[in-house]
Amino acid sequence: MSVVGFARRKAAGALRRIRERPPKPLVLRPFKPQSPAGRGVRCVVCQWKGAAFEGILHCERAICPRCGAIGRDRWLFHCLVSRVRVTSSTTLLETSPRLGDEYRQAMKRRLDYTCSDYDLRAHRADIALDLQDMDLADASLDVIMTSHVLEHVPDTDAALAEMYRVLRPGGSVILLVPVPQGVTAPPAEPEFHDDMTPVFWRFGLDLTDRLREHGFDTRLLCTADFQRHAEARDAGWPDVYPEWDVASIVEAAKPDDLTVVMDDALARTTGLTPGYMYLAWHGLKPG
Numbered sequence: 001m002s003v004v005g006f007a008r009r010k011a012a013g014a015l016r017r018i019r020e021r022p023p024k025p026l027v028l029r030p031f032k033p034q035s036p037a038g039r040g041v042r043c044v045v046c047q048w049k050g051a052a053f054e055g056i057l058h059c060e061r062a063i064c065p066r067c068g069a070i071g072r073d074r075w076l077f078h079c080l081v082s083r084v085r086v087t088s089s090t091t092l093l094e095t096s097p098r099l100g101d102e103y104r105q106a107m108k109r110r111l112d113y114t115c116s117d118y119d120l121r122a123h124r125a126d127i128a129l130d131l132q133d134m135d136l137a138d139a140s141l142d143v144i145m146t147s148h149v150l151e152h153v154p155d156t157d158a159a160l161a162e163m164y165r166v167l168r169p170g171g172s173v174i175l176l177v178p179v180p181q182g183v184t185a186p187p188a189e190p191e192f193h194d195d196m197t198p199v200f201w202r203f204g205l206d207l208t209d210r211l212r213e214h215g216f217d218t219r220l221l222c223t224a225d226f227q228r229h230a231e232a233r234d235a236g237w238p239d240v241y242p243e244w245d246v247a248s249i250v251e252a253a254k255p256d257d258l259t260v261v262m263d264d265a266l267a268r269t270t271g272l273t274p275g276y277m278y279l280a281w282h283g284l285k286p287g
Contacts (some may be wrong), residue, residue, distance in 0.1 A: 026066075030081075033078070041050070042277075044065060045064065073098060075280065079221050093129075095147075116129035133162065143167075152198065156202050175281040179204060182206075182253075205249065211281055218257075221258075221259050222261070223260065225264060240276070
């Protein structure tokens with residue numbers, strides 16, 4: 001056998017062994033805020049870094065090729081680690097997580113993690129849970145993470161009251177919902193998301209006051225990009241997507257309610273632009 005033939009045979013064998021090797025478990029990034037990468041982009045959920053995320057810069061796209069996190073998944077995780085001290089003993093409930101079993105198992109290796117869904121139809125989860133009437137004991141959780149769920153719940157006040165009830169004093173809710181407009185209102189016509197779940201509410205920035213009415217110390221988390229536009233009452237982002245009424249969002253923003261958790265450099269690194277797509281609420285139960 002020639003030297004070239006031998007080398008090709010060895011290379012083919014090595015490639016076959018790599019392909020047959022079981023994939024490594026997903027490794028989450030440390031539960032602490034990340035700093036900008038020097039080059040390229042980096043996922044704040046997993047350890048992946050590369051030249052670019054897959055797809056357009058949009059909260060429902062910009063996909064991590066390793067863990068599958070889209071923009072709003074990374075924003076949720078970043079808001080958690082920026083605002084909450086998470087340890088191995090933290091008891092955390094995530095409602096209807098979009099990411100799959102690999103992510104959920106990685107979370108369970110890091111903390112006391114449970115995921116829920118209303119009827120286990122749209123998302124795989126550990127337990128079925130109605131946010132309006134949670135079958136959980138008082139003061140039994142340290143953290144609730146909920147992303148793009150509350151708009152599907154008919155009774156917002158019942159859900160917020162239940163979240164407050166099941167959190168321990170000092171506990172936190174990290175809450176994301178679509179914010180297409182400045183003031184909350186029901187859809188003008190029947191609206192459904194991709195899993196055919198009905199939308200009861202199109203939320204606005206007045207959700208801050210709703211959380212406070214239920215006892216939460218509340219901050220509206222945003223990027224530095226959004227804060228600049230809000231303070232200047234400037235809705236002039238380039239290429240605004242039509243599903244967002246950015247003029248009414250900026251008009252409704254109260255600068256004193258805003259807390260910046262991501263600067264421009266990190267937003268570029270993590271693919272979390274434009275700023276009007278990335279808002280979240282941190283509700284802290286006093287104690």
